Amino acid sequence: MPEPALPERAARAALAAHFAPDQVAADLADYSPAEVWQRRLRRDNSGRLAQYKPREELDNATLTCPFVIHSDEVWPTALADLGPHCPLGLWVRGxxxxxxxxxxxxxxxxxxxxxxxxxxxxxxxxxxxxxxxxxxxxxxxxxxxxxxxxxxxxxxxxxxxxxxxxxxxxxxxxxxxxxxxxxxxxxxxxxxxxxxxxxxxxxxxxxxxxxxxxxxxxxxxxxxxxxxxxxxxxxxxxxxxxxxxxxx
Incomplete structure (x- = not known):
């Protein structure tokens, strides 16, 4: 049975852990965060991305603080001014x-x-x-x-x-x-x-x-x-x- 599609929050957190926003901005204009993660995973010859478990990593990290993404109501709209440097998400307390x-x-x-x-x-x-x-x-x-x-x-x-x-x-x-x-x-x-x-x-x-x-x-x-x-x-x-x- 194929693995379920990676949720957007986990995919964004995974991308943010390994890439600066401007490094994936062009891909995100054409593909979903989960698709971009899979494309990067397939092209990674170092094995570094394959060792990263997006769901588990996000679950562990959110024990400290939530990871807020663009689709959340609390997302700061002013960050759109950053263009390709706009964060993939924010870790937030409060x-x-x-x-x-x-x-x-x-x-x-x-x-x-x-x-x-x-x-x-x-x-x-x-x-x-x-x-x-x-x-x-x-x-x-x-x-x-x-x-x-x-x-x-x-x-x-x-x-x-x-x-x-x-x-x-x-x-x-x-x-x-x-x-x-x-x-x-x-x-x-x-x-x-x-x-x-x-x-x-x-x-x-x-x-x-x-x-x-x-x-x-x-x-x-x-x-x-x-x-x-x-x-x-x-x-x-x-x-x-x-x-x-x-x-x-």
Missing amino acids: DDQLPQLTACSVAVTGNRNATEQAITRTHAFAAAIAEAGHTVTATLAYGVDSAAHRAVAQAGRATLAVLPRGLDRAHPHDHAQLLSSIPADGGAVVSLYRPGTAASGATLQASARLLAALARAVILIEALDHAEATRIAESALALKRPLLAAPP
Whole structure:
């Protein structure tokens, strides 16, 4: 008896585990995700794809967090602006909050080794953004980004975080409590990468693009000497998102 067709969610998760979105975008324009997976499987001479069990891998990964795909009601429509780089899916903690969080998202980012003055400005900007009804969006990085999350939490509002690794661990690792507190307080944490994936230069680059795409605008606070904040700014410009530098 032939094996049942691979469900779309499992097929997308399998493709996302092995390929960047732009590597399969052309195929997905003509074939279903399950068909694209089978075509790639047949052409794989390394045996790497044959060893991967899409259904089992998805079941195990969703013990940590759900995998959200394009057909889900909570899928952020702004990601269509990424074109061929549009994610195959998102791993999410707090997925039920995504629509309202991404509807009015403003990214706040900046130096990781931030000055005391920058942290003070971050608290003021983040609190004002939240008070105006927008969602503060940032990484969990040291300095400006994590300060933005904490300022909004102190104001009793929810935030959105983007991680460059699987959501089974924080990045940086010692921000595990912050990772847990965001969905617990009504926010959400998203990643392009399945649980167990470590951060790398490639994941940082792709996550910077994702953060910029999820935001309606990007605010830089003391962001002159950190590569990740620069990547986010460059992505914002490429996506035609307003880019604002906080005054010193």
